[in-house]
Amino acid sequence: MSLIPKEVVDQILTQADIAEVVGDFVSLKKKGQNLWANCPFHHEKSPSFSVSPAKGIYKCFGCGKAGNSVQFIMDVEGTSFPEALKYLAKKYGIEVPEDEPNPEYAKEQSERDSLYIVSDFASKHYQHLLHQHEEGSIGQSYLKERGLSNSTIKKFELGYSLDAWSDLTDAALKAGYKQKYLESTGLTIVKEDGKKYDRFRGRVMFPIHNISGRVIGFGARTLKSNDKKSPKYLNSPESDIYHKSNVLYGMYQARQAIRMQDTCYMVEGYLDVLSLHQGGIENVVASSGTSLTEGQIKLIARYTQNITVLYDGDAAGIKASLRGIDLILENGLNVNVVTFPAGEDPDSYIHKVGDEKFKAYVAEHAQDFISFKASLYAEEAKGNPVKKAEAIREIVTSISKIPDPIKRSVFFQSCSLIFDIDEQLLISEYNKMHLQERQQKQQRSGSPEDLAEAEAFEAEQEEIQKPATEADSLKRYEREIVRMLLNYPDKVLVDGQNTCQYMLEQLEDVEFRTPLYARLIEVVKEKLQQGIIPAADDFINYPDQEIRTEATNLLSDPYELSHNWETHQIYVPHESDLLPYGAERAVLRLKWRNVQLLMKSEMEKLRLVTDPAEQDRVLQIIFQLKSFEKQIGDLLGIVVNK
Template sequence: MAGLIPQRFIDDLLNRTDIVEVVGSRVQLKKTGKNYSACCPFHQEKTPSFTVSPDKQFYYCFGCGAGGNALGFVMDHDHLDFPEAVEELAKRAGLEVQREDSRPGQKPRQPVDSPLYPLLSAAADFYRHALKSHPARQAAVDYLKGRGLSGVIARDFGLGFAPPGWDNLMKHLGGDSLQEKAMIDAGLLIENAEGRRYDRFRDRVMFPIRDSRGRVIAFGGRVLGDDKPKYLNSPETPVFHKGQELYGLYEARKNNRDLDEIMVVEGYMDVIALAQQGLRNAVATLGTATSEEHIKRLFRLVPNILFCFDGDQAGRKAAWRALEACLPSLQDGRRARFLFLPEGEDPDSLVRKEGPDAFRARISQQAQPLADYFFRHLMEEADPATLEGKAHLATLAAPLLDQLPGANLRALMRQRLGEITGLGSEMLGQLASAPTSDVPPTDFAPSHDDYSPSYPPYPGERDDWPAGQGRKQQGKKPWQDGDNWKGRKAGQRREPPSMPPPRSGAGAGVEPPTLSALRTLLHHPQLAQKVEDAGHFAAEDDTYTQLLVALLESLQKHPQQNSLQLIARWHGTEQGRLLRGLAEKEWLIRQDNLEQQFFDTITTLADRQRERSLEGLLRKARHSELSAEEKLRLRALLSRSEIPASPGPAGT
């Protein structure tokens, strides 16, 4: 069976789980009124600010902002990935995790008992044994000794040797054609166009890649001869996804029970050379740029990340990509630093040249806090000595700072930006929330698979909403002619910017009506059944509206969902954090005219969509002949424009 966990199982699991029991088994809780409190397990504090609500089935820390449901707590507290947390809660509830086929076009992921794991483990054993006893092993031994590695480090990282030749591993592990097919699936064999099968790794030093449980899931190989490429990684397989894994993470956690900081470097040998010198907290990405998924995973383990890159142009480019990936995860209490090494040096060469103590001193003295690196980098592109440069700097920086979830850090960095540019906080806030593009919105439907999902982009918000009245009349559609929105095809994704934060507080302006509608719908999901068709305003290019459409469609498809289940669908995303914040601030909802305000917003959205469709058809009619279908739609839109607003929602 493929590896996707169906949403219905997650919903049922959360319904069967009591968050008080889950948190209470890990943190000492104290009853305070109808809730429970404790000192937060995610940051150091003396006065309890961590609250667990049995009614909402949510936890929240007023000190660091951590919060979520039982599934999120287990992920963050136990440092587990999404499927592992589901397994943990299911075991507690006495359930067996259900799995289903993946979405069309998506490579299925194997269940936790995939037959590829023992096959990969056997391959790792073969490579390790070959490093000890194969007749051709001397070149590999000399290479490792030349890099200063001891037998202990080679053992700890499971280093091995793939002998020269086309079929050493295939002969050792192969049997029938089914076994060879499994080896192809595991990335151990290659099958060419003529159907010939042969070992993927030949005459290379082998670096096994382990997952969080220590299981071998892939390999990296460093060539000993003149073959290309110099480093070869396993391909994507059902158990290996290079954009989510970090080399050395298992070993770092195994050797450090109290990890406080993880160092991100660029290569296998950097990780191993640092470990050889006693710095056993380094990890490396696997031939990919540092991603948000990498950052989220690391921040679930430690509060501090140190990026260590070469000082050349490529290293600085990689560092800036890493900074951008960090921003959406930088809650207050988390820290990222950047260390650039001298030209021509990497961690492997430098730590062997100057020793571990000097390397630690270099980190202490030269590592730049994220805020310092952020402004230094942008000021290289936009010179703040000129008015034009200050304007450009503010334009570049403000939207990036708006991604920061940590309110204190965001405020302090905006203050610093204001000091550099001379712009006030109000102007910087406008720059941050300005629309970023005119790209049409993408498919917003959430789903859960074996890892926290990555979502498509959302254009910038608008809050220039006109007043509107009227709701769906009972038995009659108030809108029939708005263009149905269709999202971008699967696979057409961009790097997702963060969900803009809701505006609140003094001087923040009026809360956008769509945000109020989201809040209302979250606490009163039954209202979704009174909305005729969310597709009539799905073309709105506002982030909150797109999320509102997704919630409405989800609730109309599954009317029995409650607020907890809705938020669980977006757990681990910017949208999930927004929904969680709305759920936690229920007391901000005005009880008077809730339903009236909600349907005013819905009707306004539909009217805006209808007006856009009308304008588009009229514009086209001025320049070309409309089709028969377009003429019918234009006639319907013109007639609808004269219909007065309806007096109230259905059934009122």
């Protein structure tokens, strides 16, 4: 595989807008100069994930993830630097010159990237067969019968697999893709005798995309009505890039509409998504017939806190899936429910009544999940006290999943009216359940798993409480120097000198002992020797990932002054206003700490020296260092013991 030319990399880095790139994956809200969201890399209830459009960086103050646009794609997709660059190039319409795939291509890729590449090849192959191969007309006829337009078919990249033993496998191997990646993605199955065949044959293909639009798996529907042995729908198996529990069909196409309309419609099947999307309801995704998982809920929560589940008219199916909705409540999201007339599903109903009447029906029949579930159970329990008691406990169980106490209180009031029961009884039942859960947790606390967790926690606390080492304290002072150099490199301090020139001149004889900061200082020196004042981008886009990450950390600030201070004419000086003072003190602190460490080293040396002449020489050095320590201490306002 050829390398991406530097000028193309620079063009990608220049055009990639961090807010746009991150905004494809999470819903950002402006607060001060920065944009904030719940972190996509760890579970949290209050936003600690910050995006700085001015600096072109993101930083999570919870889990520590940080970087530029390329690093974000690498983090969120788990992909390599070149593949992240290619993703951004595609997003911004930048052509990346590369050789055609050849047998060496897959070899040079990481395992994960190779799975993406093979899946993409398969998707394009299936699309070509649907539109260009004569057998593809079978697939086209089916899709047309289901009312799908050409634009919908192309937008969702639908395809067709030939009813042949190894069509895809043969085409992929001929194009230079390795068999092991075809097997890893589940596209090819190899029998014990070594014979190879395609998993998908004679089926309409529904590519499953991840949130950035890369194909990670397939759903496939057979068109053979007389084949009783083969399942109607067949899906790709789990792989390193495809985890069913973290994927929702249609999320890539729906994510912007979900964010704009601040709600997500949840349906069951591929065709439900396609028909609704075509009808103008683009904020729709499918769980593809599986129970909702926490990973899927968290995926939706990146874009909205509101989910509306569109149920088929089948009452038995509705009741079977109710428990899965409790998981949505547990994650703090708001859930509404819409049911369709008996025998109808979202796909059939939108074709029956049309787009506008379908939207009106959904708006009119949407009901919050707790009220819907309570009404459903209350209807079943009519005239049966035992069933009514069971129904009440079932509803209280659902309400107990809601983390927000105010919402819980509102639902208790609502359910007391539906069941015609005292609200306090519902609350008492909830308290009883809550107490039982706590007791069960306490009983489990003696298990090996819990003991291991407790030991890990204690070890972590010991680490936190451990006194800072000399290296730690020195690192803190060195970090402050580098932070100022990165944030204010060209700020003029004294005598026409900028921050870089001033600090490096003042610290000319000081050796940085933290390896990472020593490397960062060398980068600054190299730039200055070239006559260039280093900018933040030089470090944010630096080839070394460790430098990129630390630079982003040093350029990020979790706190911003509210604009209300300015509105009320309350002046608070910014660090940059006091930079000459701050830079001088940062330099003095690092020198002061270095003098202390040198003094300690000489004192240890003195204990080992036996020669009187050498003892006098070391003592003179110690006295001189002690004098330096006092001079610097006086400048810093630190009292140094004599």
